[in-house]
Amino acid sequence: MTDSLANDIRLRRRYQAERRFRIYGITATASGLLFLGVMLVSILIIGHSAFRQSFIKLDVTFDPEVLQIGDKTDEESLRYAHFQGLIRVALREKFPEVTDRRELRELYALVSRGAADVLCEILIDDPGLMGQRHTYWLPASDDMDLFVKGEIKSSAPEIERQLSDRQIEWAERLTSDGLVDLRFNTAFFTTGDSREPELAGIWGAVKGSFYTLLVTLALSFPTGILAAIYLQEFAPKNPVTDLIEVNINNLAAVPSIVFGLLGLAVFLNFFHMPRSAPLVGGVVLALMTLPVIIIAARAALLAVPPSIREAALAVGATPMQTVFHHVAPLALPGMLTGAIIGMARALGETAPLLMIGMVAFIADIPQGVTDPATVLPVQIFLWADSPERAFMSKMAAGIMVLLGFLIAMNLIAVVLRHRFEQKW
Amino acid sequence: MIVVMAAGLSANLTANPFAAVTTITVQIVGLLTGDQEFDSPKTLAAFALGLVLFTVTLVLNITALQVVKKYREKYD
Numbered sequence: 107m108t109d110s111l112a113n114d115i116r117l118r119r120r121y122q123a124e125r126r127f128r129i130y131g132i133t134a135t136a137s138g139l140l141f142l143g144v145m146l147v148s149i150l151i152i153g154h155s156a157f158r159q160s161f162i163k164l165d166v167t168f169d170p171e172v173l174q175i176g177d178k179t180d181e182e183s184l185r186y187a188h189f190q191g192l193i194r195v196a197l198r199e200k201f202p203e204v205t206d207r208r209e210l211r212e213l214y215a216l217v218s219r220g221a222a223d224v225l226c227e228i229l230i231d232d233p234g235l236m237g238q239r240h241t242y243w244l245p246a247s248d249d250m251d252l253f254v255k256g257e258i259k260s261s262a263p264e265i266e267r268q269l270s271d272r273q274i275e276w277a278e279r280l281t282s283d284g285l286v287d288l289r290f291n292t293a294f295f296t297t298g299d300s301r302e303p304e305l306a307g308i309w310g311a312v313k314g315s316f317y318t319l320l321v322t323l324a325l326s327f328p329t330g331i332l333a334a335i336y337l338q339e340f341a342p343k344n345p346v347t348d349l350i351e352v353n354i355n356n357l358a359a360v361p362s363i364v365f366g367l368l369g370l371a372v373f374l375n376f377f378h379m380p381r382s383a384p385l386v387g388g389v390v391l392a393l394m395t396l397p398v399i400i401i402a403a404r405a406a407l408l409a410v411p412p413s414i415r416e417a418a419l420a421v422g423a424t425p426m427q428t429v430f431h432h433v434a435p436l437a438l439p440g441m442l443t444g445a446i447i448g449m450a451r452a453l454g455e456t457a458p459l460l461m462i463g464m465v466a467f468i469a470d471i472p473q474g475v476t477d478p479a480t481v482l483p484v485q486i487f488l489w490a491d492s493p494e495r496a497f498m499s500k501m502a503a504g505i506m507v508l509l510g511f512l513i514a515m516n517l518i519a520v521v522l523r524h525r526f527e528q529k530w
Numbered sequence: 531m532i533v534v535m536a537a538g539l540s541a542n543l544t545a546n547p548f549a550a551v552t553t554i555t556v557q558i559v560g561l562l563t564g565d566q567e568f569d570s571p572k573t574l575a576a577f578a579l580g581l582v583l584f585t586v587t588l589v590l591n592i593t594a595l596q597v598v599k600k601y602r603e604k605y606d
Contacts, residue, residue, distance in 0.1 A: 352595060355591050356591040359587050359591055360583065361555060361583050363555050363580065363583070364583055367577055460562075460563055461558075461559075461562055
């Protein structure tokens with residue numbers, strides 16, 4: 107009787123322990139998801155406004171006198187023309203009561219400095235517009251943009267906001283006249299970096315990342331796969347290969363900044379390769395992803411059952427034919443997955459690129475692997491360091507673009523694995 | 531890399547996890563971003579810090595390999 111009672115108690119305790127363990131597991135997973143959700147939501151909240159940009163509607167007269175170019179209309183002289191003046195004249199027409207020099211400067215500050223370039227391009231495309239009057243939607247400055255998006259509140263004390271009382275009054279008048287509009291910010295996806303937040307775009311960084319990853323992939327994928335095949339299938343087991351194995355494992359775990367130091371010392375200082383170029387960045391990231399690819403590829407080769415090799419050898423295939431006709435094709439999905447995950451890691455890497463000068467301010471969009479460039483995570487790092495408030499949303503929007511690329515790459519890896527995976 | 535944005539710059543020898551400290555990565559980035567001669571003491575210090583990082587991970591990896599070798603059980 108007492109024996110079965112003790113048994114019951116022990117059984118209940120064991121079931122309770124099972125339940126507790128399950129609750130711990132669920133709590134851990136849920137808190138992980140919660141943190142992920144908080145991160146994504148906060149990025150979305152900060153960043154969604156960067157995809158829209160406010161524009162101001164202005165009546166612009168292409169007056170050769172204001173442009174200060176006389177009667178020349180060739181592209182060269184138009185590039186040096188005073189387009190800022192056209193915008194100032196248009197603004198003065200809208201607000202004729204503003205005459206004081208300081209007030210005028212505040213008024214001009216409502217329109218972006220990039221608006222002059224917009225007008226310049228329009229006139230170069232069609233020089234026949236000279237002397238005519240047209241209505242254009244021109245980009246607003248970053249502070250005006252923040253006000254339109256409601257991030258600068260007129261209720262705050264004047265000293266604590268970037269816009270003065272006068273500027274707020276003008277901005278409200280423009281808004282109530284229907285001259286301000288929030289539109290999709292195409293410039294964000296087509297331009298390079300800029301010191302003016304409203305003109306800064308992500309395209310330069312996307313192209314820089316693309317060229318860098320191209321170099322990385324071209325170098326690390328073939329090398330990594332061949333090294334893995336040799337080490338796994340052909341290499342004898344001796345102290346030398348043991349040492350190589352330790353080294354590969356070590357390189358996969360070394361903090362990435364060490365690879366940046368290597369790039370600085372070897373590629374920049376010894377080989378004098380171009381600074382800030384995707385070529386050097388790609389080589390450094392290739393060295394960084396090489397051990398990751400080798401380890402993944404070796405694991406994939408190891409997963410191919412020995413019976414396949416034995417069968418191939420039994421019907422007379424040479425060791426090389428065995429590997430390339432039978433083992434490698436079966437291991438390919440695993441190798442590709444490893445390579446894509448390595449690439450995704452390279453895409454998100456910043457520290458080694460800081461060492462080789464890819465952190466410079468580069469406004470031009472790179473046209474090749476030797477042009478100075480920056481990459482997505484470094485661009486985000488630069489924007490996060492910028493003092494202007496409007497760069498906050500740019501930073502979050504850049505993170506969204508980067509996360510999008512990372513999710514896409516990892517998704518491809520998962521799909522590849524599911525599609526080609528073989529079970530034995 | 532995250533530490534460059536999150537951790538501080540004050541080199542502080544303390545066991546208190548709430549005090550401001552710095553990390554090796556932050557120091558390397560701080561020493562090397564800027565204009566220096568290649569053989570300046572600052573650059574060399576950055577490389578020395580990199581060597582420390584490399585050695586520490588190497589020792590950890592060798593230890594890990596020994597542990598795996600000792601406790602691995604082979605089934606086939």
